[in-house]
Amino acid sequence: MSRTILITGASSGLGEGMAREFAARGDNLALCARRTDRLESLRDDLLARHPDITISLRALDVDNHDQVFDVFREFQEEFGTIDRIVVNAGIGKGQPLGTGKFRANRQTAETNFVSALAQMEAAMEIFRTQNHGHLVTVSSVTAVRGMPGNVTTYAATKVGLAALSEGLRVELAKAKSPIRVTTLYPGYIRTEINEKVKNTPFIVDARTGCKAMVKAIESGKQECFVPSWPWTPIGFVMRRLPVSILARIF
Known part of the structure; x- marks a missing residue:
């Protein structure tokens, strides 16, 4: 039986890539993003x-x-049920704190x-009504520690997203709910958001x-x-390194 999977930020990058993988598995897709022209091109290619x-x-x-709540509800009304929602949409702007780039960091x-x-609120509203569903949040390997420079704010947001996800898992486990929550910590994956970044290890x-x-x-x-190698052991080590050593690495 086909599942219905909702993906935000699906017009490019990781969202587009996951949509392609799920389509190949025979899943129905609810795709949303700002750039509808790219969504339409993706849809046409996948249906072919x-x-x-x-x-x-x-x-x-x-x-x-x-609009987030409206769009999620519209998808649920259209498909009848949503089996999985992937909270993927995000941006990678950021500058060192105190350098006059507050607007970029705030965004x-x-x-x-x-x-x-x-997105998590809207997803859980649907899943609580259905009493089933799988919520997936896309954090980052940078969430394992505070990061310096241009990545400081970005990494902090991914820490917050991971904490939201974990808190929700605890709540659902306590309630013995069938709703599941998965947090992904992607390592370096080449997409439009980082295509100009050079000399990135393990990308x-x-x-x-x-x-x-x-x-x-x-x-x-x-x-x-993800990928599990080498990021699982790297994440394990990074969580335990002293700040003095992190400063030398980054």
Whole structure:
């Protein structure tokens, strides 16, 4: 039986890549993003490859929080049920604190945390009504420690997103709810958001990274570094390094 999977930020990058992987598995897709022209191109390509699935599109700016709730509810009304929601939309702006770039850091904080919160609220509203569902949040390997320079605010938002996800898991476990929550910690995956960044260690192409992300989601685990190698051991070590050593590395 086909599942219905809702993905935000699906017009490019990790969202697009995950949509391709789920489509290949025969899943129906509810895709949303700001750039509807790219969503339409993606839909047409996927349907040509996988004609038996259903794909629905909606324009969505996740910073418009009322629209987040409206779009999620519209998808649920259209499909009848939503089996999985992937909170993926985000941005990678950021500058060192105190350098006059507060607006960029604020935008990163608002989009990656407050707007992610809106998506999680809207998703859980649906899942609580259904009494089932799988919520997936896309954090980052940078969430394991505070990061310096341009990544400071970005990493902090991903820490917050991971904490929201964990708190929700605790609540659902206490209630013995069938609703599941998975947090992904992607390592360096080459997408439009980082295509100009050079000399990035252990980076993989988008297809390899998205395959690993979908494999991790399907595993049912609560938290996953992706790709698992080398990011699981790197994450383990980074969480334990003294600040003095982190300063030398970064």
